[in-house]
Amino acid sequence: MAAEMSEAIMKGAALLGAGLCMGFGAIGPGIGEGFAAGKACEAISRRPEEYSTLFRTMLVGQAVTESTGIYSLVIAFLLFGIGK
């Protein structure tokens, strides 16, 4: 019974950890990517002729910002492997 309970706690902690990991990990990229897109809108209204450059720069910047969100996703999936 004690062994069963300690295994349940270990697995449960891994699953809770997966949720916390993805939850906190999503805050930063969400704010950052929105900020990048907002600045791109401002820049377009100032220099509309640079549309394609700005669009490309925004997407590259957002892709790099996304990386920490993807790290969280990977760690969450690794924790699923323990908690399953």
Place this chain on the structure above:
Amino acid sequence: MIEGIEIANTAAFIGAALAVGFGAIGSGFGIGTAGVGATIAMATQPHERSSLFRGMLISQAVASNPSIFALVIGLILYNIGDSKLPAPDSVVMACAYLGAGLSIGFGAIGSGAGNGQTGSEAMTAIGRMPSHSSKITIMMLVGQAMGQTPVLFCLVISLILCYVQPHATLQQNLALGAAYLAAGLSIGLGAIGSGLGNGMSAAGAMSAIGRNPEQTPKLSVMMIVGQAMGQTPVLFSLVVSFMLIFSNAEFVKYGSADQVLHSFRFLGAGVCMGLAAIGPGIGSGYTGAALCEGMADRPELSQKLNNIYFVGTGVAQSTAIYGFVISLILFSL
């Protein structure tokens, strides 16, 4: 669970305190922000004092709504704690009351602060364009009504959790209790981001109307589109909350070790979606504000601005979708 202790009543009192305590943060901040905006506008336009004062009071009244919702839930929970419950030792009811308090408490933060920001920018806009004050006031109220949606979702979940009635055999089931607590956390935390973001979108639209009032019809459409996009993360949270509340069929057969494992799993699912919705909500709101301001300065660029806006917000929503996926996997493991 523990003999002779009425944990459900105790939890209802704690839930009432959490609801009103957290709920007052956002509205307090928002009402102050609206007052600052109006004061600055009065200093620049002293002869518009009366219309600015009226607008300030209207926007502050709307910004105080989320804390009034929190007060209502707080009073309901106080009455529940004060009454004689059928199952005063029920762990599940205790968790449901805590969840109800946390849901409306956290949820009121974002909408209160966001609506105040909208009011502040609207006052600045009236100070700049006093001849369009009625138009700006109407748009401010529309924007604030949209900004109120996340806290209304929280109110619905809180009311469900206040009056939920688990089956008699499930009263001490840890897994069901954790699911109710997680449902409250999911929508409560998720509403912070969308509430703030919707306020930012509407604030951007207000400042845009103040700069270029001729574009009001176009700007109002852009404001509502921006707020609808900013609402997506909180809708994911709402779906996860409903799933946590209403799918409890197999809880009866859990042993005590299973209950511990599944309670962690449900808490993980709720907290994951709640936290993951904060960032994308705020980010989408910032983008929506920038879209409205760009549109006011250069209305002829609306096509290009729209393209950038939709692609940019779509990418910013991606982490909310990751959170939703992880929640669903946790839910179905």
